[in-house]
Amino acid sequence: MIGTPVRPDHDQPGTAGAGQVGILLVDDHAIVRQGLTTILQREPDLVVVAEASSSAEAMRAVERTRPDIVLMDLKLSSSSDSEGIELCGELTRAHPGLGVLVLTTFLDDQLVLRAIRAGAKGYVVKDVDTSALIQAIRDVSRGGSAFDARSAAAMVRGLNAPPVDxxxxxxxxxxxxxxxxxxxxxxxxxxxxxxxxxxxxxxxxxxxxxxxxxxxxxxxxxxxxxxxxxx
CATH class of the missing domain: 1.10.10.10 (Winged helix-like DNA-binding domain superfamily/Winged helix DNA-binding domain)
Known part of the structure; x- marks a missing residue:
């Protein structure tokens, strides 16, 4: 069924049909993944093909389901605020055509730049409204980039910041x-x-x-x- 959430390593992964955008959700909080699935399954052109709560699960899920988009948080464990940066780099190196869209609570100038350098095509904060998030997913799926106003401003500040020793x-x-x-x-x-x-x-x-x-x-x-x- 289109939009039915699938948990990695437990259930048979879903698949995206013709004209649909397959999405892998990566977040260490199940309630966040469930909420995102509820939002995304209302859109006929978007389908959640798998979920992951860690970097290892995400790598396996990408290999298994071949999503078009990975919608991921940067904080995937309690010990690091940016584990997702390394995952983003690994995913984009292994799958050059994959669109990675960061959805996180963290908005740091250098963090935005690091995500971009790691291959992310977009960066939005979690309090973005639903329509903006859906548009960001569609933009990235079409080969574009997507940043909300605050993330774009943070990127500009980061680019203009003087180098720090x-x-x-x-x-x-x-x-x-x-x-x-x-x-x-x-x-x-x-x-x-x-x-x-x-x-x-x-x-x-x-x-x-x-x-x-x-x-x-x-x-x-x-x-x-x-x-x-x-x-």
Whole structure:
């Protein structure tokens, strides 16, 4: 049935018919996904083909259902406000034709730029009205881009902002974590090395990515090396 929500790894995924836009919803809150499905299933040209609550689920769902659009939050866990940035980069690299539209509560100038650099085609905040969200989905599905007024303004501010020396922004602990990233350590290994939890290590890694304006651990090491943070 068109618009029937499907939970990844549990039910048979839905499919988009001819002329319909298949959408994968990625948000760690089930109630948000349910609300979005209720809104989107009213539109005859939009169909939710799958849902995901994490990066791993999202990657599997894209491979399985081949959506046209991924409508995703940036915060997919309690330990990071921008895990979705890395997911966005992974998805767009693996599936160049995929349209990623960010729907989030976070509106930070550099975060908007990072999402765009990671391949996102649009960025809207969660208090956008229903008609604007639906229009944004349709615009991205047609190969365009979509930003609400505040996101567009944030993007312009971010582009015009003077460069900031990241070395002045990383804390001592974050610099320690960056050095361990350069040695190829996982979050678990970093936690053991620094006597902190794996979740805390992941939180520090997320902060490092955000502050350096990158979307992957490898890019963080590269940028950290250029800034002389690796000794």
């Amino acid at each position: 990241a070395s002045a922004r990383l804390t001592q602990r974050e610099e320690e974590v960056l050095v361990l990233l350069a040695h190829g350590m996982s979050n678990r290994d970093i936690g053991r090395e620094l006597f902190i939890s794996e979740t805390t290590a992941k939180f520090h890694v997320g902060n490092i990515l955000r502050k350096l304006g990158v979307s992957s651990r490898a890019e963080a090491v590269y940028e950290g090396g250029k800034l002389g943070l690796l000794g």
